[in-house]
Amino acid sequence: MKRTDGPHSSDGTSEEHLSSAEAHEVERVQELLDTRFMADLGPVKKGWGRRQFLNISTIAVSFAGINMFIWPFVESMNPAADVEAMASTDVDVSPIEPGQSVTVVWRGKPVFIRHRTEEEIVAARQGDEDELPDPVLDSERVEKPEWLVLIGICTHLGCVPRGQRSTDPRGDYGGWFCSCHGAQYDTSGRIRTGPAPKNLEIPPYSFVADDLIRIG
Ligand code: FES
Numbered sequence: 001m002k003r004t005d006g007p008h009s010s011d012g013t014s015e016e017h018l019s020s021a022e023a024h025e026v027e028r029v030q031e032l033l034d035t036r037f038m039a040d041l042g043p044v045k046k047g048w049g050r051r052q053f054l055n056i057s058t059i060a061v062s063f064a065g066i067n068m069f070i071w072p073f074v075e076s077m078n079p080a081a082d083v084e085a086m087a088s089t090d091v092d093v094s095p096i097e098p099g100q101s102v103t104v105v106w107r108g109k110p111v112f113i114r115h116r117t118e119e120e121i122v123a124a125r126q127g128d129e130d131e132l133p134d135p136v137l138d139s140e141r142v143e144k145p146e147w148l149v150l151i152g153i154c155t156h157l158g159c160v161p162r163g164q165r166s167t168d169p170r171g172d173y174g175g176w177f178c179s180c181h182g183a184q185y186d187t188s189g190r191i192r193t194g195p196a197p198k199n200l201e202i203p204p205y206s207f208v209a210d211d212l213i214r215i216g
Contacts, residue, residue, distance in 0.1 A: 088216035090208070093147065101164045103152060106215045110152035110160055111203055112176075113213065116187060121145050123174055124188035134199045138188040141202055149205050149213065150189040154178040155198035161185060176200070 089106045093113060096102055101114040116124070124138040142148055154161050156178065162168040163176035163185075171177035171184030173192045178184075183194030190199040205215045 088214055091213045091215065092211060093213055094211035098146070099166070103164055104215070106203060109203075111215055112148075112150045112152040112164060112189075112200075114148045114150075114164075114187075116146050116148055120174065120187040124186060127173070127186050127188060127190065127192075130192075133191050134197070136190065136199065138190075141188050141190075141199075143205070143207060147213070148187070148189060149203060149215065151201040151203050152176075153201070154180065154183055154196055155191065155200065156181055156183050156194070156196035161200075 087107070089104060089111075091102075091104055091113060093102075093115065096113065096115045098115050098117045099120075101112060103110050103112055105111070114120075121138075128137050139145075152160050152164070157180060159178050159180035161176035161178040161183065163170040169177045169179070171192075173184055173186035175185040175187045175189060175192075178194065178196065181195050183196035184192050185196075185200055186192050188199075189202075191197070203215050205213055208214045
């Protein structure tokens, strides 16, 4: 049955199916909404009925639920502190003499750091003129000419090439030699012969001090 003792909407019609107590409560809530929240909703006016209030309440509760659900999800997507620590690796290169190399592990991968001699830099720059399988200038592969930083994984099938130790075979180009299938890399880490299709990859890195490299 349609009641007529409820509150009136702004267009003068009666609210449906509301007792006096309900109508009073709706008016009270409407006042609250009007004064606290409605300014942000622009054209929304006083006189909304219970349905609108319930809709807003449902939306608000839904957002609260979604928020409670999303927050732990987003939190779980943030890297843990130990993962963040693994994301970058700082290497003090001051003890590495020209002609020496070190291998560090970054994100589970071997990273070759070679302190190139003057001769190795000259050889790499001369290699710029050659016909390269994966052409790139040596200057585009280094931050500083004397320091070469490479991911030490052969781009053929993923072996770790030899050449880090002075006693290792380094191939015809003086860089690294992959004994798995014979790929040879030059002193810029560029592929010169063999089945590997790409140069040794350069990881993201920067010098955070004169003798400190941050990888990652
Ligand atoms: S994995 Fe290096 S040449 Fe095949």
